[in-house]
Amino acid sequence: MIIAIILIAIFLFGIFFYNSLVGKKNQVTNAFSAIDVMLKKRFDLIPNLVEVVKQYTNYESETLSKIVELRTKVAAGNISDAEKAQIDSQLSSSVKGLMVNVENYPDLKANTNFINLQTTWTESEEQIAAARRTYNAAVTDYNNSIMMFPGNLFAGALNFHPVPVLETAAEERRNISAKELFNN
Amino acid sequence: MQFFSLEGNLALQNVLSRMEVERQKIASTQKKGYFFIGGGIILAITGILMGLIGLAIVVGLIPIIYGGVVFYKIGDELQAYKEAYKRDVIGEALRFLDASLTIDPYRGILAQEFIYSQLFSTDPDRYKTEDLVCGKADKTGFYFAEVHAEYKTVTQTKNGTRTEWHDIFKGIIFVADFNKNFNGVTIVRPKDFGSAIGAWFSKNLFSFNNKDVIKLENIDFDKAFITYGTDQVESRYLLTPAMMERILKLNSNSKYSISLSFIESRMYIAFPLNRNYFEAPIFKSLLNPELLNEDITAIKFMYDIVKELDLDTRIWGKN
Known part of the structure; x- marks a missing residue:
């Protein structure tokens, strides 16, 4: 009788444990797709941004063509998630540079469309940051479940493996140097 | 934190000085009320302890009622004073911080x-x-x-x-x-x-x-x-x-x-x-x-x- 109860308890625990791992893994996937949605929203801003900037500046053509090129790569669609993250990081720093240079074009700075795009861009930056933080929280929760006892005993056998957290790209992690920005 | 200074605000000082007269009047009237109610209770208890229950109730009740009347009569003035404080004192202090407040x-x-x-x-x-x-x-x-x-x-x-x-x-x-x-x-x-x-x-x-x-x-x-x-x-x-x-x-x-x-x-x-x-x-x-x-x-x-x-x-x- 006691053995039967123990076996049922172990069985129920197994179901609960397995379901909770599946739930946590799905949360990781879900959190990643949230980043993807946010990135797409940001990539969609690029054509408008380029159009507006083009009207007012003749000097940023190099930066603009680099931005367009990066955006085209994303639009092609056949790139991996890692590549997408890398392109986003490059895009981010190019647009950041562009925003700094806008100081030289008072007309552009005062343009309503540009101001709107600038605020939407800032908004999307923080939304992406929030999505990345959500992803990392989901990954940490999932990794803790499979790396801590008793999860570590069964997770491998059930084909659950740790997922790496997203780290800030080296380029973004570097402190912004005002000197460098103004020497460009 | 920047504190609000009374010294720099003459308008508020004037309001406070005017209201202080009102406050003193209300405070002394309320003290009078408390005095009569307290005295009435003491008289009533003393009378009851001495066995003079009928007399105790009469002697105690008169000052208690009088005290109650004192509080009632000052009620409107007290209400007006409280309102004036919020409107004139707090209101002025708010305007001093920011005109939109x-x-x-x-x-x-x-x-x-x-x-x-x-x-x-x-x-x-x-x-x-x-x-x-x-x-x-x-x-x-x-x-x-x-x-x-x-x-x-x-x-x-x-x-x-x-x-x-x-x-x-x-x-x-x-x-x-x-x-x-x-x-x-x-x-x-x-x-x-x-x-x-x-x-x-x-x-x-x-x-x-x-x-x-x-x-x-x-x-x-x-x-x-x-x-x-x-x-x-x-x-x-x-x-x-x-x-x-x-x-x-x-x-x-x-x-x-x-x-x-x-x-x-x-x-x-x-x-x-x-x-x-x-x-x-x-x-x-x-x-x-x-x-x-x-x-x-x-x-x-x-x-x-x-x-x-x-x-x-x-x-x-x-x-």
Whole structure:
């Protein structure tokens, strides 16, 4: 009788444990797709941004063509998630540079469309940051479940493996140097 | 924190000097009232102890009634004095801080809005609110009011039922227009033993409502608060690392732990307090700036929240 109860308890625990791992893994996937949605929203801003900037500046053509090129790569669609993250990081720093240079074009700075795009861009930056933080929280929760006892005993056998957290790209992690920005 | 100085404000000094005469009159009349009521009670007790019950009631009752009449007669004046204090003294001090600030002693935050804010999980059975202060710090509109919300418990006793009232919240509710667009609900409540267990239960086993527990990466924030939200990403969008630091600082400046909620483009903050603010003193001089300074400090604290939480930075597409 006691053995039967123990076996049922172990069985129920197994179901609960397995379901909770599946739930946590799905949360990781879900959190990643949230980043993807946010990135797409940001990539969609690029054509408008380029159009507006083009009207007012003749000097940023190099930066603009680099931005367009990066955006085209994303639009092609056949790139991996890692590549997408890398392109986003490059895009981010190019647009950041562009925003700094806008100081030289008072007309552009005062343009309503540009101001709107600038605020939407800032908004999307923080939304992406929030999505990345959500992803990392989901990954940490999932990794803790499979790396801590008793999860570590069964997770491998059930084909659950740790997922790496997203780290800030080296380029973004570097402190912004005002000197460098103004020497460009 | 910059304190409000009476010396620099002649208009307010004049108002206070005029009202001080009124206060002294009310205070001496009330003292007279207390004297007669107290004397009446002592006479009645002495008479009863001496066995002269009939005489004790008559002799005791006369001064008690007279005392009651004294209080009744000064009632209107007292009410007018209290109103004038809020309107002229607090109102002037508010204008000194910022021309946009106004106080309405008879308005507050409606019970529906209190429930809607979801700051507390219990709905009130008895609700009092007063002293609504409204203002605008550049682009950010805000208002706050004193709120006392209670719930009741009814227990069966031998003699029938006993109703007891318990505080849900007593203090100031601050509401400001938030600087980011959002659609869901995010709630930040102080962490205590019960809520920590509830949060663990809903995170690991089963959630009774549509809100998830949001585990945030700021360890100090996670120790002080439990965060619930309808959308994990949106809650983190609102509670950025910088915002969490600012909320922690605000919380450390408040005597009791604060609660926050983000609903319908507004931010609600509940500051529990154990004293009634903006009330005119009766037995303390109006010319002593200490009491007024406490009120002004409270108002300044609320006014500075917009700056402290950086709510006026409008770079996220919301104007």
